[in-house]
Amino acid sequence: MNTNHLFVAEAIRNRRTVKRFKLEPVPESLILELLDIAVWAPNHKLREPWRFALFVEEGKQVVVDAIIANAMKKRDPEQLMKIPAFLTVMIEEDSRQKELEEDMLAAGTLIQNFQLAAWERGIGVTWLTEPFTYQPGFRADVGVKPTEKLIGLLQIGYPETVPPAQPRTAAKHKLTIVRSS
Template sequence: MSTLQIQSIRALSELIKDRRSIRAFRTDPIDTDLITDLLNVAVWAPTHGLREPWRFILYKGDARKPLAEAMIRTYTAEEKERLAQQKLDYFMQIPAHLIVVMKEDPRQKQWEEDYACVSCLIQNFQLAAWEVGIGVVWKTNPFIHNPSFREAAGVQPGEKIVGLLHIGYPEQVPAGRPRTDAREKLTIKETI
């Protein structure tokens, strides 16, 4: 049975505007069943041809360490000296890391559709998580393209990492930065 029993009383538009990318997390663990329930909401993203080109790799507990070490191995000597311990500590105190992977279609049109739908899936996941009080940040650090990191993470040739998601209960929620009014970017054509 789904663990998502919370009845939302907030309008979807409020949820969308209220969600923030979270970068400071509490260490409280997140149940794996809850993450899979959230993913099962997220997979209702639009997907052309019902290709569902996504796959997920979830890192929790001790398995976070080799992933963090693989990330640190991609650093320069100077970065390792300066940042390694701090990054390792940060990575290890976040309860869960989810790698969202897309199967890369060699055809451009399908590739673009698939990248778009995996992005929709990630936003669905962020919103579903936010609804139950869980924070997420979608990361696209340079190391996600590094072959040694990809291999250590379990990503196969022909797959693209669309996002590394850090997941946990928020320790701090940043203020939202205002968006430009859509009217400033809207061209309306009504008459000929």
């Protein structure tokens, strides 16, 4: 009997969005290893539409300054600098709607793969898509090219605390079954 499905289901159910991190840095080699796992996300015609930028050590100041300059609500720069790493995930904007949507979905799947692989290693991730991430100033400040779309800003680190699970609506309450025409 194949029990791998139990591990996948457990990882999906147990993963949490972590908002409080320990100060301990996550090794860049480990983040790269997790990205190499994440790139196995399904993507149409193997376009591999993603690109990444990792901000660590003093490089985090780039992201912190961009958040402070573009966020609508006040942020504490000292607290933001305590986040061990920031990772941006971008795709090339495609003028064809179908391809753009496929690429966005693929990049979202890549981020979920990254979160699950990180969780397996004891690393927490917060996937931010806050209003400031859509601001042209923020995008430019963190190196998103004018021809790219920012899919997410990830905060990465070892969890200081793990939040409890939030309830989910059972799929049966959102499912329509069609048995005949």
